[in-house]
Amino acid sequence: MTVWDTEKKTTQRKAKGEFDRFATYRWGATAGSAWVRVRRLVGPLTIVLCAVASLLVALDSGVDAGVIHRGVSVGGVDLGGKTPEEAGEILGDPERGVLGEIVLERGPERFPFSGEEMGVDLDVAGTVDRAYAAGREGSVTERFGDRVRAAFGAASVAPKVDYRPKVAKAKVEGLAARLNEEPREASVSIEGAEVGVVGAREGYEVDVPATMANLATALEAATGEVEVAGRKLEPSVLTPEAEESAEKARAAMSGTVVFMAAAGQWDLAPAQIGRSLDVTAREGEILVEVDRDRLRESLPEMYAALAVQPVESGYEMNGGEVTVTPGQSGKAIDEEALFADLEQGLFEGQREYEVPVVTDEPELTTARAEELKPTELLGRYRTDYTLTSDKSAERVENLRMSSNAIDGMVLAPGETFSMIENVAGLDYNASKVIVDGKETLADGGGLCQVTSTLYMAANYAGLDVTERSPHYAQLPYIRPGLDATVWFGDENGAGALDMKFRNTSDGYVLIREYVSDDGYIYAEVWGRPTGREVEMGSRRVALTPYSATWVTRQRVTEDGEVVYDGVLHEDTYGALESENGEVIPMDAFEPAPVNP
Incomplete structure (x- = not known):
């Protein structure tokens, strides 16, 4: 139904006395009629305006034929009324052109760089083409808008730029290295009787990504001024x-x-x-x-x-x-x-x-x-130092030196004895030792015999042996399985081999060890009576031309009751070599007895 039909029906209803009922409807219909009339006028008016605009643009184009429209600029440089050739000369002049210099600014501080240094190259011909096209290319509306802006001197054209961000970033990072500064903490110093104070100072850190974003914005606006983004770094300790x-x-x-x-x-x-x-x-x-x-x-x-x-x-x-x-x-x-x-x-x-x-x-x-005085000999052992191939005075002196370092030591209940801690660092003589199955000269030959002798005395005393290593080869002065070696390790102590035992009795333990003129080294452990009796023994369980395996057993009774009876450890020994490199058979000599 059209508006005109609505008005006709309204007239008919009015004639039938229905005017009041449809008064509101009639008013709306009348307003709608007015709107329709306005719409009928807009179309022709728009056409007229566009025609006028086209005429103005055409006339203006005729006035600025061959030159850039007046009011057109690039990066603040006015190119209006200039031919493309003249505009090209202006933009190509480093002193008058666009983006020839880019200045990074931090407050009043200015840090100028050439466009080339910042990786920015102005495409002069392309930029002139853009300036000349302003008001000439695009739709009628776009051209009309450009001309209106140009009339007010506000037709700014973005330059055409070849931009290499990596080059610019390197310059910004270089500037950051110059500007960045750690905050200085306030400090107090004392020199003699004088007290000095160094005040705190703010630091600064350039925000490289934000500065690069500012640079990109400046290039788009064809301005060479870029704000350096950054933040102040506050010291944690202040002057007050x-x-x-x-x-x-x-x-x-x-x-x-x-x-x-x-x-x-x-x-x-x-x-x-x-x-x-x-x-x-x-x-x-x-x-x-x-x-x-x-x-x-x-x-x-x-x-x-x-x-x-x-x-x-x-x-x-x-x-x-x-x-x-x-x-x-x-x-x-x-x-x-x-x-x-x-x-x-x-x-x-x-x-x-x-x-x-x-x-x-x-x-x-x-x-x-x-109250805790040792009153009883708990364990005793001896080894014959004349059975070794090295009977030199130097080896005997080593035996006395290391034995004296141990003799008279007292262990409290629960305390652990370490052989290395007590015999390392002494000025030992060079004498024969066994290294990888061969005899050679080294400082400290004889230490292992002192160690083995004390090891067995500690076992017979019923103390808890916590660390022990066998020798490489069988030795003539002690039965295989009953020996203990000691080695100080390399220059850093790595690989050291120690012999340790702990005083498990309720009283103090006195250690004695000495070299006798009868050819024996004696070791004794004195303590409070424990009621313990210890038996030791070892036997060979395997034999080859190059090795022998021995099993050591221990039986411990306390006040007549067996508290342990079993294998203490199993050791495999290697064969010795003679001076001419021949292997000495494993059964070439009779093993020493359990208790010499």
Whole structure:
């Protein structure tokens, strides 16, 4: 139904007295009629306007024939009224052209680069073509819009550019290396009795990706000015905190500190106090604290007068009996109490301190030594040092040196003995040793015999052997399976072989080892009665021309009851070679007895 039909029906209904009922509808129909009339006018008006615009563009084109339209510019350079040739000369001139220089700016700071340095090459001919096409190419509406903008001097044409971002990025990164600066933390220094403060300073970091984005935007707008993007780096320790800590240090060094005790008086000058202070930056603060080690070093006379080391009680053999060597109490500075007073009062100006002195008892007092005194020979063993091929005085001297290093050692209940810890570092002589089945000269020949002898004494004493390694070859002075070797390892200690055992008794253990003139090395382990009896034995279970395997058994009884009876370990030994390289048969000599 058309609008006109609606109006006709409305008239008919009005004639029938239905006007009020359809009043609103009639009003809307009337408004719709007006809208239709407007629409009928818009079409012709648009056509007229477009025709006028086309006429104006045509007339203007005639005026600017052969030249760039007035008001057209590239990167702020006005090219209006210029022929393409003239525009090309202007754009190609480095001083007047576009993007000949690109300036990176950080606030008032300017960092100029040539376009070539930044990887930017202006396509002059292509850019002139774009400028000349403004207002001439495109739809009528587009050309009309360009001309209107040109009339107001706002027709800016984007240049045609050959841009190499990698080249530009390298320049921006180079500039960043110059501009980047770490923040400087505030700090406090103490030189002698003087306290100095170095103030904090902000740092800076160039945001390379953001700066590259700014460069891309500037190139698109044909401007050579690029903002350097970056951020400030704040220091974590600021100057006010440093000044506060410096005042604390100055308070500690405000005068001489006096330490007093019954044995005398000792002074600490301000410069000495300064050397005893530790200044540390931590979590945004500068802590000023007393360095206890440096304070001790500053008071050697006080420590020498007030600190007396206690004398440990011990044991020695007298007439075949173990006797106690008395211990002696010492004295020591109660450092915890002294340093607590210092750390509280020093920074508040307190200048005098009483030095607390306490008794320092030995770990093993005379009374305790008597209570846990070894009274019984728990284990004993000996080996014949005359059975080896090397009977030199140098080897015997090595035996005495290493035996003396062990003789008289005392182990507390639960303590572990280490052979290496006690015999390493001595000035041994060169004598024969076995390396890979061959005899050669090396420092320390004979150590393994001392080790094997003590190993068996510890076994017979019923102690817990925690580490043991057999020799490469069978030895004439001890039965295979009952030996133990020691090796200090390479220059870094790698590959070392040790022999260790632990005092599993309830009392102290005294170790004795010595070289006798009767041709034997003796090892003894003395301790409190344990009720243990130990039997040892080994036998060969396999034999080839180049090796022999031995099984060692141990039987342990405690107060008559068997607590262990079984295989202790199984060892395979290699054959020895003679000086001319011949293999010595594995059964060439009779093995030593279990108990020589």
